[in-house]
C-alpha cells in the first residue's frame with residue numbers, strides 16, 4: 324500500500340456561509356460589479372431557463388462524476404452539464420460483434436486504490452483479462468514469436484534501463500514534484516531522447532520505441548518520458564507491477580461504476596448540454612451552454628479534458644499555465660482504438676510492432692461462441708482505419724492468413740469533446756504547468772485525469788483523484 328492519503332467521502336449536509344451568500348445574490352444582477360469578470364454576454368432572458376445550484380460540474384466523465392458525487396454527499400445541490408448524450412467521456416462501454424466492448428479505457432489494476440475502494444463501495448468486482456499464449460515481437464528480420472513470459476522478461480530489462488534513476492527522481496510516485504530538483508533535466512526528455520541515451524542494441528531500442536509509440540500515438544519525440552517513468556514508479560518499479568495495469572477489467576464494464584456514482588441523490592445530470600462559456604465573479608458563476616441557456620451556481624468544477632479548455636470561453640481568462648496546457652495539448656493527438664473480429668481458429672496472440680507500424684499494439688480478447696476471436700489494437704498514424712484491406716494487412720503482419728470479418732475504430736483525436744485520447748504530458752509540462760493547474764481560478768476549479776498528481780492521463784484512477792480534490796476545493800468556495 325502506498326502512503327498517499329485515501330480520500331474518505333464526507334456525508335451530511337453542510338450549509339456553508341459561502342453557499343448562503345451566493346443564493347442571496349443569485350438575482351439578475353448577481354454578477355454585476357464582478358471582480359475581474361467581464362460583463363456576461365449571454366441573454367439574461369435565458370437565465371430563467373437554467374437552474375440555480377450550489378455547484379455546477381462541467382463534464383460527466385470519472386473526474387466530474389466523482390466531484391459531483393462527493394459534493395452531493397455533502398448536501399449540496401449539484402448540476403452536471405455534459406456535452407454528449409451519454410456519460411463516461413473517454414470511457415465508452417458499447418457493443419461490437421455481439422460483445423460488450425470498451426471504446427475508451429478498458430483495464431484496471433489493483434494498484435488503482437481509489438477505484439478499488441469505489442468498486443468495493445458499490446459492490447462491483449473485476450475479472451481477469453484474456454491471458455496471451457504467444458507474443459509476436461520485432462526481430463532483426465521482421466517479427467518473431469516467443470512465449471509471453473520470455474517477451475516480458477526481456478522487455479522488463481529494457482524498461483529498467485529506460486527508467487533508471489526513477490526511484491530517486493520519483494521517490495514518492497504520487498507526489499511527482501517531491502524531488503523537483505532532480506527532474507530539471509529529465510523532464511525535458513522525450514521518449515526518443517531517452518532511448519538515444521541508452522547503451523543497447525538497435526533491436527532493443529526498436530522494442531522500446533515500438534512499445535512506447537502505442538502510448539504516444541506515434542509521437543515518441545514529442546511526449547515526455549517522465550509520464551511513463553511516473554507510471555513505472557507507481558507500479559512499484561517492476562515489470563510485474565507494470566503488467567498489472569492491463570490485467571483486469573470491471574465485470575460489468577467500465578461505465579457501470581460511474582453510473583452508480585451519478586445516481587446519488589442531489590445530482591441533476593443534463594446530457595446533450597455542451598458548455599460554451601464560464602464566467603466567475605466574486606459571488607458566483609454563470610455557465611452558458613452553446614444553446615444559450617444559462618446556469619448559475621456558487622462554484623464550478625471544470626472536468627473536461629485539458630485539450631477542450633480552449634473551446635470554452637472563460638472569464639476571467641484562464642491563467643497562463645492553463646492556456647499553455649490546452650494550446651500544447653495533453654491528450655494524445657492520435658489515439659485510435661480499434662476492435663477487430665477475426666474468423667476461424669485464432670490463438671490469443673499478443674503482438675507489438677515497431678515505431679512506425681500500422682498497428683503498434685494488438686491484444687487478444689475473447690473467443691467468440693460462433694468461432695473466431697476479438698482483438699483490440701491501437702492504430703499507428705500510417706494506418707487508414709477507413710480502409711478494411713489496410714486493417715487486415717496490419718493484422719496479417721502478426722498473424723499471417725488471419726481474416727478480418729469486421730472492425731470498429733474510435734478516433735479520439737477527432738472527437739470534439741475529447742480532442743485527444745488518454746493524457747501523456749509533453750516535455751517540461753510536469754514542472755512548468757502541473758502545480759498551477761491544481762489551483763482554483765476565482766470560483767472555478769479544475770479536475771480530470773490529464774492533471775492528476777498520481778495515475779495521470781491514461782487511468783480513471785487519476786480522474787477520481789482529481790474529482791476528490793476538486794470537491795474539497797469547492798467546499799471552501801461555497
Ligand SMILES: Cc1cc2nc3c(=O)[nH]c(=O)nc-3n(C[C@H](O)[C@H](O)[C@H](O)COP(=O)(O)OP(=O)(O)OC[C@H]3O[C@@H](n4cnc5c(N)ncnc54)[C@H](O)[C@@H]3O)c2cc1C
Nearest residue numbers: 382384385386406412413428429430598771772781782783
Ligand atoms: C483509447 C483509450 C484507452 C484508455 N485506456 C485506459 C485503461 O485501460 N484504463 C484506464 O483506467 N484509463 C484508460 N484510459 C484513460 C481514461 O479513459 C481517462 O483517463 C479518463 O476516462 C478521463 O476521465 P476524465 O473525467 O478526466 O475525462 P473525460 O472522460 O474525457 O470526461 C470529460 C467529459 O467532459 C465532457 N465535455 C467536454 N467538453 C465539454 C463541454 N464543452 N461541455 C460539457 N461537457 C464537455 C466530455 O464529453 C466528457 O464526458 C484510456 C483512454 C483512451 C482514450
